[in-house]
Amino acid sequence: MNYIVFDLEWNQAPGGRYRENPKIPFEILEIGAVKLNHRRKVVGKFHETIKPLIYRSMNRYTQAVVHMDMEKLNKSRTFSPVVRSFLEWCGKNPVFVSWGPSDLFELQRNMEYYHIPYQFPRPLLYYDLQKLYSLGYLDGKKRPALSEVVEAMGIPQEGQFHAAFEDAWYTAEIMRRMNIKPLLNYKSVDYYHLPQNHGEEISLDFKTYTKFVSQLYPDKETALKEPTVTALSCNRCRAKVTPRIEWFSGSGGNMYYALCDCPKHGPVKGKIRIRKGPGEEIYIVKTIKAAGESDVDEIIARKDAAKERRQKRVEKEKARRKAAKKAEGVPKKTVKTRSSGRRSRYRGTRKKTAAGSAEQTAT
Ligand SMILES: [Zn+2]
Numbered sequence: 001m002n003y004i005v006f007d008l009e010w011n012q013a014p015g016g017r018y019r020e021n022p023k024i025p026f027e028i029l030e031i032g033a034v035k036l037n038h039r040r041k042v043v044g045k046f047h048e049t050i051k052p053l054i055y056r057s058m059n060r061y062t063q064a065v066v067h068m069d070m071e072k073l074n075k076s077r078t079f080s081p082v083v084r085s086f087l088e089w090c091g092k093n094p095v096f097v098s099w100g101p102s103d104l105f106e107l108q109r110n111m112e113y114y115h116i117p118y119q120f121p122r123p124l125l126y127y128d129l130q131k132l133y134s135l136g137y138l139d140g141k142k143r144p145a146l147s148e149v150v151e152a153m154g155i156p157q158e159g160q161f162h163a164a165f166e167d168a169w170y171t172a173e174i175m176r177r178m179n180i181k182p183l184l185n186y187k188s189v190d191y192y193h194l195p196q197n198h199g200e201e202i203s204l205d206f207k208t209y210t211k212f213v214s215q216l217y218p219d220k221e222t223a224l225k226e227p228t229v230t231a232l233s234c235n236r237c238r239a240k241v242t243p244r245i246e247w248f249s250g251s252g253g254n255m256y257y258a259l260c261d262c263p264k265h266g267p268v269k270g271k272i273r274i275r276k277g278p279g280e281e282i283y284i285v286k287t288i289k290a291a292g293e294s295d296v297d298e299i300i301a302r303k304d305a306a307k308e309r310r311q312k313r314v315e316k317e318k319a320r321r322k323a324a325k326k327a328e329g330v331p332k333k334t335v336k337t338r339s340s341g342r343r344s345r346y347r348g349t350r351k352k353t354a355a356g357s358a359e360q361t362a363t
Contacts, residue, residue: 005035033086099128130144146171150174214229218280245258257269
Protein backbone atom coordinates (compact mmCIF):
# COMPACT_ATOMS: atom_id res chain seq x y z
CA MET A 1 0.00 0.00 0.00
CA ASN A 2 1.29 3.46 -0.94
CA TYR A 3 0.01 6.92 -0.15
CA ILE A 4 -0.38 9.13 -3.20
CA VAL A 5 -0.08 12.66 -1.88
CA PHE A 6 -1.17 14.80 -4.79
CA ASP A 7 -2.17 18.29 -5.81
CA LEU A 8 -3.76 19.76 -8.93
CA GLU A 9 -3.79 23.22 -10.42
CA TRP A 10 -6.68 24.17 -12.68
CA ASN A 11 -8.07 27.02 -14.71
CA GLN A 12 -11.65 28.19 -15.07
CA ALA A 13 -13.56 30.01 -17.79
CA PRO A 14 -11.73 33.27 -18.55
CA GLY A 15 -15.02 35.00 -19.44
CA GLY A 16 -16.64 34.29 -16.07
CA ARG A 17 -19.18 31.69 -15.05
CA TYR A 18 -21.67 32.17 -17.87
CA ARG A 19 -18.95 31.26 -20.35
CA GLU A 20 -18.01 28.06 -18.61
CA ASN A 21 -18.58 24.53 -19.85
CA PRO A 22 -20.77 23.09 -17.07
CA LYS A 23 -19.37 19.61 -17.65
CA ILE A 24 -15.89 20.81 -16.81
CA PRO A 25 -15.91 24.13 -14.93
CA PHE A 26 -12.32 23.54 -13.79
CA GLU A 27 -9.79 22.37 -16.35
CA ILE A 28 -6.77 20.67 -14.80
CA LEU A 29 -3.47 22.12 -15.99
CA GLU A 30 -0.95 20.47 -13.71
CA ILE A 31 -0.61 17.31 -11.62
CA GLY A 32 2.00 16.99 -8.90
CA ALA A 33 2.37 14.01 -6.56
CA VAL A 34 4.63 12.33 -4.05
CA LYS A 35 4.41 8.61 -3.34
CA LEU A 36 4.97 7.58 0.27
CA ASN A 37 5.19 3.98 1.42
CA HIS A 38 3.35 2.75 4.53
CA ARG A 39 6.22 4.07 6.65
CA ARG A 40 5.79 7.45 4.96
CA LYS A 41 9.14 7.29 3.22
CA VAL A 42 9.28 9.03 -0.19
CA VAL A 43 9.42 6.32 -2.87
CA GLY A 44 8.37 8.26 -5.97
CA LYS A 45 7.58 11.64 -7.53
CA PHE A 46 5.29 12.70 -10.36
CA HIS A 47 4.98 16.05 -12.05
CA GLU A 48 3.54 17.08 -15.39
CA THR A 49 1.85 20.15 -16.85
CA ILE A 50 -1.11 19.83 -19.23
CA LYS A 51 -1.97 21.50 -22.53
CA PRO A 52 -5.42 23.10 -22.13
CA LEU A 53 -8.12 22.25 -24.68
CA ILE A 54 -11.13 24.03 -23.19
CA TYR A 55 -10.14 27.37 -21.71
CA ARG A 56 -7.39 28.81 -23.91
CA SER A 57 -6.54 31.80 -21.78
CA MET A 58 -6.14 32.24 -18.05
CA ASN A 59 -9.02 33.35 -15.87
CA ARG A 60 -7.70 36.49 -14.13
CA TYR A 61 -8.43 35.15 -10.66
CA THR A 62 -6.61 31.92 -11.47
CA GLN A 63 -3.74 33.88 -12.97
CA ALA A 64 -3.38 35.88 -9.79
CA VAL A 65 -2.86 32.70 -7.71
CA VAL A 66 -1.38 30.15 -10.07
CA HIS A 67 1.83 31.08 -11.77
CA MET A 68 1.56 29.41 -15.17
CA ASP A 69 1.81 30.77 -18.64
CA MET A 70 -0.13 29.48 -21.62
CA GLU A 71 2.88 29.38 -23.91
CA LYS A 72 4.61 26.86 -21.69
CA LEU A 73 1.43 24.87 -21.08
CA ASN A 74 0.76 24.60 -24.81
CA LYS A 75 4.01 22.65 -25.19
CA SER A 76 2.76 20.03 -22.70
CA ARG A 77 0.80 16.83 -23.41
CA THR A 78 -3.00 16.95 -23.16
CA PHE A 79 -4.97 15.69 -20.15
CA SER A 80 -5.72 12.17 -21.40
CA PRO A 81 -2.15 10.88 -21.82
CA VAL A 82 -0.97 12.74 -18.71
CA VAL A 83 -3.66 11.32 -16.45
CA ARG A 84 -3.06 7.83 -17.86
CA SER A 85 0.63 8.13 -16.96
CA PHE A 86 -0.31 9.45 -13.54
CA LEU A 87 -2.74 6.60 -12.76
CA GLU A 88 -0.22 4.04 -13.94
CA TRP A 89 2.42 5.65 -11.74
CA CYS A 90 0.00 5.49 -8.77
CA GLY A 91 0.06 1.69 -8.93
CA LYS A 92 -2.42 -0.74 -7.45
CA ASN A 93 -4.79 0.28 -4.63
CA PRO A 94 -3.43 3.77 -4.07
CA VAL A 95 -4.53 5.63 -0.96
CA PHE A 96 -5.04 9.22 -2.06
CA VAL A 97 -4.07 12.10 0.20
CA SER A 98 -4.83 15.72 -0.60
CA TRP A 99 -4.93 19.10 1.13
CA GLY A 100 -8.67 19.79 1.23
CA PRO A 101 -11.54 17.88 -0.33
CA SER A 102 -11.66 19.13 -3.94
CA ASP A 103 -8.73 17.59 -5.84
CA LEU A 104 -10.03 14.03 -6.11
CA PHE A 105 -13.45 15.37 -7.13
CA GLU A 106 -12.04 17.53 -9.94
CA LEU A 107 -9.73 14.73 -11.08
CA GLN A 108 -12.75 12.47 -11.61
CA ARG A 109 -14.80 15.20 -13.29
CA ASN A 110 -11.97 15.86 -15.78
CA MET A 111 -11.56 12.11 -16.33
CA GLU A 112 -15.25 11.67 -17.02
CA TYR A 113 -15.19 14.55 -19.50
CA TYR A 114 -12.44 12.78 -21.48
CA HIS A 115 -13.92 9.30 -20.97
CA ILE A 116 -10.85 7.94 -19.21
CA PRO A 117 -11.69 4.44 -18.00
CA TYR A 118 -10.50 3.85 -14.46
CA GLN A 119 -12.24 1.97 -11.72
CA PHE A 120 -11.95 3.90 -8.49
CA PRO A 121 -13.32 1.87 -5.58
CA ARG A 122 -16.82 2.79 -4.39
CA PRO A 123 -17.14 4.31 -1.97
CA LEU A 124 -13.88 6.09 -2.67
CA LEU A 125 -12.17 6.85 0.64
CA TYR A 126 -9.21 9.16 0.95
CA TYR A 127 -7.34 11.30 3.45
CA ASP A 128 -7.98 15.02 3.57
CA LEU A 129 -4.79 16.02 5.35
CA GLN A 130 -6.08 19.53 6.03
CA LYS A 131 -8.89 17.95 8.05
CA LEU A 132 -6.56 15.45 9.78
CA TYR A 133 -4.20 18.25 10.76
CA SER A 134 -7.10 20.19 12.22
CA LEU A 135 -8.33 17.13 14.15
CA GLY A 136 -4.87 16.38 15.51
CA TYR A 137 -3.44 19.84 16.11
CA LEU A 138 -6.25 22.41 16.02
CA ASP A 139 -9.94 22.39 17.00
CA GLY A 140 -11.03 19.93 14.31
CA LYS A 141 -13.11 22.56 12.56
CA LYS A 142 -10.57 25.09 11.26
CA ARG A 143 -9.14 24.49 7.80
CA PRO A 144 -5.71 26.15 7.75
CA ALA A 145 -3.90 27.16 4.57
CA LEU A 146 -1.05 24.90 3.51
CA SER A 147 1.45 27.74 3.89
CA GLU A 148 0.35 28.33 7.51
CA VAL A 149 1.02 24.73 8.47
CA VAL A 150 4.32 24.61 6.58
CA GLU A 151 5.35 27.64 8.62
CA ALA A 152 4.02 26.27 11.92
CA MET A 153 5.89 22.98 11.44
CA GLY A 154 9.12 24.72 10.46
CA ILE A 155 9.31 22.99 7.08
CA PRO A 156 11.98 24.64 4.89
CA GLN A 157 10.21 26.71 2.22
CA GLU A 158 12.03 25.91 -0.97
CA GLY A 159 9.34 26.18 -3.62
CA GLN A 160 6.46 28.57 -4.20
CA PHE A 161 2.93 27.75 -3.09
CA HIS A 162 0.08 27.03 -5.56
CA ALA A 163 2.30 24.99 -7.84
CA ALA A 164 1.16 21.37 -8.04
CA PHE A 165 4.40 19.55 -7.30
CA GLU A 166 5.53 21.95 -4.57
CA ASP A 167 2.14 21.81 -2.84
CA ALA A 168 2.11 18.01 -3.02
CA TRP A 169 5.64 17.98 -1.61
CA TYR A 170 4.69 20.27 1.29
CA THR A 171 1.59 18.17 1.99
CA ALA A 172 3.74 15.01 2.05
CA GLU A 173 6.24 16.71 4.38
CA ILE A 174 3.41 17.65 6.74
CA MET A 175 2.11 14.08 6.67
CA ARG A 176 5.60 12.73 7.40
CA ARG A 177 5.97 14.97 10.44
CA MET A 178 2.50 14.44 11.88
CA ASN A 179 1.64 11.89 14.54
CA ILE A 180 -0.59 10.22 12.00
CA LYS A 181 -1.51 6.86 13.58
CA PRO A 182 -4.35 8.05 15.84
CA LEU A 183 -5.79 10.02 12.89
CA LEU A 184 -5.86 7.28 10.27
CA ASN A 185 -9.41 6.36 11.29
CA TYR A 186 -10.71 9.61 9.91
CA LYS A 187 -10.99 8.81 6.25
CA SER A 188 -13.06 11.11 4.05
CA VAL A 189 -15.67 9.95 1.56
CA ASP A 190 -15.39 11.30 -1.94
CA TYR A 191 -18.78 12.58 -3.15
CA TYR A 192 -18.20 12.58 -6.89
CA HIS A 193 -20.15 9.38 -7.50
CA LEU A 194 -23.25 9.62 -5.33
CA PRO A 195 -25.46 6.63 -4.53
CA GLN A 196 -28.14 6.34 -7.23
CA ASN A 197 -30.49 4.07 -5.27
CA HIS A 198 -30.93 2.46 -1.85
CA GLY A 199 -28.62 -0.40 -2.82
CA GLU A 200 -25.72 1.99 -3.43
CA GLU A 201 -26.15 3.95 -0.21
CA ILE A 202 -22.97 4.12 1.86
CA SER A 203 -22.72 2.99 5.48
CA LEU A 204 -19.30 3.27 7.06
CA ASP A 205 -18.04 2.38 10.51
CA PHE A 206 -15.10 4.52 11.64
CA LYS A 207 -14.89 3.03 15.16
CA THR A 208 -15.60 6.33 16.92
CA TYR A 209 -18.52 7.20 14.65
CA THR A 210 -20.66 5.87 11.83
CA LYS A 211 -21.40 7.65 8.58
CA PHE A 212 -24.30 7.17 6.17
CA VAL A 213 -24.55 8.74 2.70
CA SER A 214 -28.02 8.55 1.15
CA GLN A 215 -29.19 8.32 -2.42
CA LEU A 216 -30.36 11.49 -4.17
CA TYR A 217 -33.73 13.02 -3.31
CA PRO A 218 -35.68 15.83 -5.00
CA ASP A 219 -35.71 17.86 -1.76
CA LYS A 220 -34.92 17.62 1.94
CA GLU A 221 -38.57 17.19 2.95
CA THR A 222 -38.74 13.97 0.93
CA ALA A 223 -35.40 12.79 2.30
CA LEU A 224 -36.39 13.41 5.91
CA LYS A 225 -39.50 11.23 5.50
CA GLU A 226 -37.28 8.27 4.62
CA PRO A 227 -36.73 5.86 7.54
CA THR A 228 -33.15 5.01 6.43
CA VAL A 229 -32.32 8.72 6.61
CA THR A 230 -33.64 9.32 10.11
CA ALA A 231 -32.85 5.90 11.65
CA LEU A 232 -30.60 6.01 14.70
CA SER A 233 -28.68 3.22 16.38
CA CYS A 234 -25.73 3.13 18.76
CA ASN A 235 -22.46 3.71 16.90
CA ARG A 236 -20.69 1.18 19.15
CA CYS A 237 -23.10 -1.74 19.51
CA ARG A 238 -25.74 -0.99 16.85
CA ALA A 239 -28.44 -1.46 19.47
CA LYS A 240 -31.73 0.33 19.14
CA VAL A 241 -31.62 3.63 20.99
CA THR A 242 -34.27 5.54 22.91
CA PRO A 243 -34.83 9.01 21.48
CA ARG A 244 -34.38 11.88 23.93
CA ILE A 245 -34.55 14.75 21.43
CA GLU A 246 -36.06 13.99 18.02
CA TRP A 247 -34.48 15.40 14.83
CA PHE A 248 -34.71 19.18 14.71
CA SER A 249 -33.21 21.70 12.34
CA GLY A 250 -30.32 23.98 13.26
CA SER A 251 -30.07 27.56 12.06
CA GLY A 252 -29.83 27.78 8.30
CA GLY A 253 -31.92 24.64 7.84
CA ASN A 254 -29.18 22.47 6.37
CA MET A 255 -28.21 20.72 9.57
CA TYR A 256 -30.39 18.48 11.72
CA TYR A 257 -29.58 17.12 15.15
CA ALA A 258 -30.95 14.40 17.40
CA LEU A 259 -30.04 12.96 20.77
CA CYS A 260 -30.79 9.47 22.04
CA ASP A 261 -29.62 6.93 24.59
CA CYS A 262 -28.10 3.49 24.18
CA PRO A 263 -29.05 1.29 27.15
CA LYS A 264 -25.43 0.09 27.34
CA HIS A 265 -23.30 3.04 26.14
CA GLY A 266 -25.26 6.13 27.16
CA PRO A 267 -25.95 9.26 25.10
CA VAL A 268 -25.52 9.12 21.33
CA LYS A 269 -25.84 12.12 19.02
CA GLY A 270 -26.97 12.18 15.42
CA LYS A 271 -26.22 14.83 12.84
CA ILE A 272 -27.70 15.14 9.35
CA ARG A 273 -26.18 17.46 6.81
CA ILE A 274 -28.22 18.28 3.71
CA ARG A 275 -25.87 18.51 0.74
CA LYS A 276 -26.49 19.72 -2.79
CA GLY A 277 -26.08 17.03 -5.43
CA PRO A 278 -25.74 17.65 -9.14
CA GLY A 279 -28.62 19.73 -10.48
CA GLU A 280 -31.48 20.42 -8.09
CA GLU A 281 -31.28 17.20 -6.13
CA ILE A 282 -29.97 16.77 -2.60
CA TYR A 283 -28.46 13.94 -0.59
CA ILE A 284 -27.85 13.60 3.10
CA VAL A 285 -24.80 12.69 5.15
CA LYS A 286 -25.65 11.36 8.58
CA THR A 287 -23.09 10.80 11.33
CA ILE A 288 -23.72 9.10 14.66
CA LYS A 289 -21.30 9.54 17.54
CA ALA A 290 -21.13 8.96 21.27
CA ALA A 291 -22.12 12.17 23.06
CA GLY A 292 -20.16 13.46 26.03
CA GLU A 293 -21.65 15.76 28.65
CA SER A 294 -20.73 18.91 26.72
CA ASP A 295 -22.26 17.46 23.53
CA VAL A 296 -25.52 16.81 25.35
CA ASP A 297 -25.55 20.39 26.65
CA GLU A 298 -24.78 21.71 23.19
CA ILE A 299 -27.65 19.81 21.57
CA ILE A 300 -30.07 20.96 24.27
CA ALA A 301 -28.95 24.55 23.72
CA ARG A 302 -29.40 24.18 19.96
CA LYS A 303 -32.85 22.71 20.48
CA ASP A 304 -33.83 25.65 22.71
CA ALA A 305 -32.54 28.10 20.13
CA ALA A 306 -34.52 26.31 17.41
CA LYS A 307 -37.67 26.46 19.53
CA GLU A 308 -37.16 30.17 20.10
CA ARG A 309 -36.66 30.80 16.38
CA ARG A 310 -39.84 28.89 15.59
CA GLN A 311 -41.86 30.82 18.19
CA LYS A 312 -40.59 34.11 16.79
CA ARG A 313 -41.57 33.01 13.29
CA VAL A 314 -45.06 32.06 14.43
CA GLU A 315 -45.53 35.37 16.25
CA LYS A 316 -44.29 37.34 13.28
CA GLU A 317 -46.65 35.48 10.97
CA LYS A 318 -49.57 36.08 13.36
CA ALA A 319 -48.79 39.79 13.47
CA ARG A 320 -48.49 39.92 9.70
CA ARG A 321 -51.87 38.24 9.19
CA LYS A 322 -53.49 40.50 11.72
CA ALA A 323 -52.10 43.58 9.98
CA ALA A 324 -53.13 42.28 6.56
CA LYS A 325 -56.65 41.60 7.74
CA LYS A 326 -56.92 45.04 9.29
CA ALA A 327 -55.75 46.65 6.06
CA GLU A 328 -58.27 44.70 4.02
CA GLY A 329 -61.01 45.53 6.47
CA VAL A 330 -62.43 42.02 6.22
CA PRO A 331 -64.98 41.38 8.94
CA LYS A 332 -64.00 38.31 10.96
CA LYS A 333 -67.35 36.60 10.46
CA THR A 334 -66.98 36.31 6.71
CA VAL A 335 -63.94 34.01 6.96
CA LYS A 336 -65.51 30.67 6.28
CA THR A 337 -64.21 27.17 5.93
CA ARG A 338 -65.22 24.97 3.05
CA SER A 339 -67.54 22.03 3.49
CA SER A 340 -65.95 19.32 5.60
CA GLY A 341 -65.33 17.08 2.58
CA ARG A 342 -62.83 19.54 1.07
CA ARG A 343 -61.32 20.71 4.29
CA SER A 344 -58.15 18.69 3.92
CA ARG A 345 -56.94 21.07 1.23
CA TYR A 346 -56.45 23.71 3.85
CA ARG A 347 -55.04 21.53 6.56
CA GLY A 348 -51.58 22.50 7.65
CA THR A 349 -51.93 26.10 6.63
CA ARG A 350 -54.83 27.50 8.57
CA LYS A 351 -57.02 26.24 11.33
CA LYS A 352 -60.21 27.83 12.52
CA THR A 353 -60.33 28.45 16.21
CA ALA A 354 -63.40 28.99 18.34
CA ALA A 355 -62.83 32.74 18.27
CA GLY A 356 -62.95 32.67 14.49
CA SER A 357 -59.40 33.89 13.94
CA ALA A 358 -56.93 32.04 11.81
CA GLU A 359 -53.99 30.43 13.54
CA GLN A 360 -50.97 28.79 12.05
CA THR A 361 -50.62 25.10 12.78
CA ALA A 362 -47.34 23.24 12.91
CA THR A 363 -46.48 21.58 9.63
ZN1 LIG B 1 -24.44 0.91 22.46
